[in-house]
Structure formats: C-alpha cells, structure tokens
Amino acid sequence: MFYYKYNDKYLFSIKDEYSFTKINSIPHDCQELYYLNNLTGNSKRAFSVNHPSDLYINEESLDMLRVNDISYDLPENITELIDKRKIKAVNTAYSDYADCFYMDEFNKRKVNILALGDVGSTLLIGLKLLGKDSISSIGIYDRSLDKIKRWEYEMNQTSFPFDDSLPTVQGINKEELFDCDMFIFCASKGVPPVGSQVADVRMAQFEGNAELIKEYALMAADCRFKGIFAVVSDPVDQLCQTVLKESRGVLAPEQIKGYGLGVMNARALYYSKKFNKFSMYLKEGRAFGPHGKDLIIANSIRDYDDELSRELTKYAVEANLEVRKTGFKPYIAPALSSGAISIIYTLEGKYHYSSNYLAGVYMGAKNRNLPSGLDIEKIQMPDKLFERIKKTYNKLK
Template structure:
C-alpha cells in the first residue's frame, strides 16, 4: 500500500531539474552553485522593524559558527544607529569566539553578501483591526517593494540567497523570482514558525503528541498550512485540528493586544536561515513550478553542494490531497 503512495516530487513540475533519491530529491541549480557550506556567511538584513530587529538579535546570539558579519540597512537612520550599538553590545563574557559583527551598510552594499534577508514591509494592519487574513492584506504593497530589491539584485548579478521573511512569504518569493533571479536563489521563511506552533500545541495536549516525533509541516505561512500529526499513522481530523490551532495562533496574540512577531522572527527567520547557511534540514519554501506558472511551497529541505535537497517520503492520500490543494491555491495567487 505504501508503495502506491504519492510523494512531493509528484507535484514538482520540472523533472529535468530534479535528481531523485530513495527518500528525497535534489533541485539542481540553474547555474554553478556559489553557495558554499564550508565558509561563514555574510548576511545583509533590510529593514529593522519588529521582525527585522528581533531577527537581528537571533542572528547575533546564535550565528557564531555560521555567520561572519551582519549588515543592517533601514530608512530610519536612528533605528540603524540604535541596533548597531545595542546588538553590538550583546556578548557573552570571556567568550573565545566572538559573535558575528554587526555593521551599518549603505543601500549600494545590500547585495555584497552571501545571504540577503528581506524584512521590509508596508501596510501591516494595526492591532485591533478587523482584517481576517493579515498576511494577504499586505500582498499588493509588499509585492511592489520586493520587486524593487529583486530587480536591484539581478542588476548587480547577485549570486547569493534572496531570503524572504516579510508576509505573505510565498507570493513574495514568486514576485522576486519573476524579476529574474534563479530558482535556487529565492527561498521563503514562514513555515518554520508554523511547525513551532504545532510543537507548542502538541506539548500542551496529549492528543497531538505524535507530532513531536512523527509530524511534518507543509505549505504556506497562512490559511493553506498543512500540518500532519504523523506520516506513518496519519489522522486527517486530528491533523486539521492541529493545523487550525497553528493558523489561528497569531490571531490569539493580536487579541491580547500584541503583534505576533517574536516567534516568526526567530523560528522562521533566524533559526531557519542559520540552518540554511549550515546545510541543515529545516522548513522553508522552494519553487515547485515550471517557468512562471508554479509557486513556492513550504517543505522540509536543506542546501547541499548538489542543489537543494527536499524530503520526499510516501504520503497518505488524504495528506497528499491537502498539500496538492494548498499548492493549487498558491499557484492561483497574483
């Protein structure tokens, strides 16, 4: 029965770009892969709002082994000066190895790096507003914004990773890709926190406990999220219940009067970007389409010298259908 199950690779629309293994497949780079896993990365971060500022703190605290420097850039000069000073003063006493240095960079130097992190955003609905899907409310304004910087990256012949953290993550990745970046250059960082929210609720409720050891997350950082309680013993009703809790978690934080940015900035942002830089398994979005007709889909993956490796295990039919539906909705977004 398991041999008849479909896999994520069945959704991948460019088989000529894919090398299969038993339980994974590789997305071959469209040009020579410049993303070395052997050296520390230079990371440049655009925009120091709530998410960007928290992400910077995470990179500074946790990036000693993977990051050599963090360049920061923002329209607000006082914000740049503040974060350069405060982040630079985060340091463990008597540490043998110093944390990555934080430096102010000009807009002209944004793409002098290995990883460019896009945290800029326009039109974030205020706490207390009646917008049901906060992420999609930002799509139009943020698409225009990401296109400006993606076009600059292409004009500079940028060959590093264009990491999108701003909402809505997956459609913004598509907008960046369509500006001329290569498919392996763009990844979206939103699924990490949805997995973390699944873990949070699984730790609180015994009914979801299987998720801690057997669960998986797929899809976007939003309404079409797919959490699976287990790949071996998939329970569709239980998985949908856990998914709903994860999706609505940010709304619960807003009901308390706060913007839900801490967990996304660290789980989806800092921790997942550091895992990417080190070639470790993590959750992020990669491009599944052919030409401009596809979409970015959040999956478990890692960077390797041979391209992006995506986990490709046999999936229960109902789970596969949920992922297929999420991918279809992402493709329809414009």
C-alpha cells in the same frame, strides 16, 4: 548511462545528447558528480539528487515530495553518491547551466538585513546570538539612519563574557545590500493594527509588500546576485514568486527562499505539548504549504489521522490571533522560529522549514541547503495528506 568530463568535473546523463568529452566511467573515488537532464516546464535550474527517481523525471511535480516503490537499477557508485547527497542535478534547459558545476563547502557567510522594524530587529538579535559558527558578519540597512546606528551600537555590545566569536554587525548603504551571501528582506508597508477585523493578516499585506520587494528584486538582478534572496515579510510564498518574476530570469528559482513555515511548525509543536492527542507531532509530524490559511499540518506521517491533522492545523493557523487578543502584534515567534533559527539552519545545511520553488510555485516543506543544492525531503506519504497538499498547490499556482 553516459559519462562525461568537463574541466575537472565529472558529469553523467541517461541520454546521450551532450557534447562534453566522453569517458567510460566515473572514478571510484569521485565525491562530486553532476547529473544532466533537460527538464521542461516549471523546474529549478539545479537541485540535490536525494532519490533515484530524481534521475527519471521530465519536469518537476509534487511527486518529488514522496517516495515511490519503483526499483531502480543503477550502478553502485551512483547509488552511494545519491545516499551521500553528492550528486547535483543540473537542468540543461537553462542557458547558463554550466555555471552550476560547483559545490560550495560550508563556510561562514556574510548576511545583510533590509529593514529594522519589529521583525527585522528581532531577527537580527537571533542571528547575532546563534550565528557564531555560520555567520561572519551581519550588514544592516534601514531608511532610518538612527535605527542603523542604534542596532549597530547595541549588537556590537552584545557578547558572551570571555568570548568574541559572535558575528559583527555593521551599518551599510543601500547600494551594498547585495554584497553578501544572503540578503534578508524584512521590509513591510504595514501590518494591520491589533483589533482590526482582517481575516487573513498575511495576505492583507501582499499588495503593498509586493510593490516594495520589486525594487530589491531588480537590484538583485542588476547586481547579478549569486546568493540567497531570503523573504521574511508576509506573505512569503507569493512574495518569492514576485521576486522570481521581477528578477527577469537573472535569479535562479532555487536562489529565492521564503521563511514563514518555521513558526507554523513551532505553533503545532506548542499545541502538541498542550493537548496529548497531538503528542506524536514532535517526532512524526510535518508541516507543508504557506503559513496562512492554506497551511497543512500532518499529525503524523507514520500513522496519519486526517481529522486530528486538520484540527491541529486550525490551532496553528489561528495562533497569531490569540497573541493579538493580548493587545500585541505576533512578530517575536515568527522572527525567531521562521526567521533567525531557520536561516541559521539553512546556512549550516540542516533540515528546517522554508518555502522553495517546486513545479512552478513556492511552497513550504522540510528541506535543507547542501553543497550539492536544495534537498527537499521525500517521504512515504499517505494519500489523504497528498490530496491536501495538491489542493494547496493548485491555489498557489
């Protein structure tokens, strides 16, 4: 190992190829450490090191979703800091990598929402009610001034009886959208009407929504936006990729997150309570991939059953069609499970489901955002499950 100091930050690397001031070791009381590595190919600018294997990669791959059986001989203090998630991996292939030498503490964040349609307004209600500890204020913007005024009135008259701790909601101008810590994109060109014969409702929206989101990706780039660009509109994985492309390298891949997988997990939970054969899902199951037809539900990561998993996946994928049969658009559960709840958990550093950049694509998995960066869960993964994930990954490439 090679150790360095940069201002008041401690750095280390396996390769001696950096010109920072060299030191002999890391202080034993160090609680903030940065690992330098030059990653090739499609890799993030920074992420939280959650396993020793993260120190020995040359580029990102799907293998970062699973734990390997290799034994690593690391200094004890390095191992302890990995376990505490106090090491941020910094990809020195990025010219601005030194901007990553910081770890934010958890504080209340300023959140802005674009578009107050069915999804945006429902998500707003969720954030207002759940955001006491994580959100300082919620800015709202829509092309309709009346919608802005309506929701500003309604939300600021929503309160617990003897407590004024819920986040304030305020209308903002379009130019203020990126004056925040998290920008939430809920705009849509239109959802296929109830009764239409569209096989994949989510993908049917891609072309129109991609055109919409390009404008805001460019705005984010022009503003040198440093926060999270959260995509809630469908299809989230492909739209995240559009944002990355259109932001012209200004936004780091890990700044962009897609919120669609939370509701697929919730739908799998619903059916696991409805049918006893899926009952293990609550404590042992996982969801991966996009929240459309290429979704992957694993009934259990302890005792994986491929047939049961595929059956539960089918139930989750088709759940929105069951709502449509009632004559209504299925937007409430997505806005709350994928949107509000998952966003609150993001801001609080808790595990949730969302899509993040991994090896060149945006794909959903269990993850959390920590001061040290994005922490995507690694598990002991059954081979059959890994093959399903690889198949979906290749479709997203």
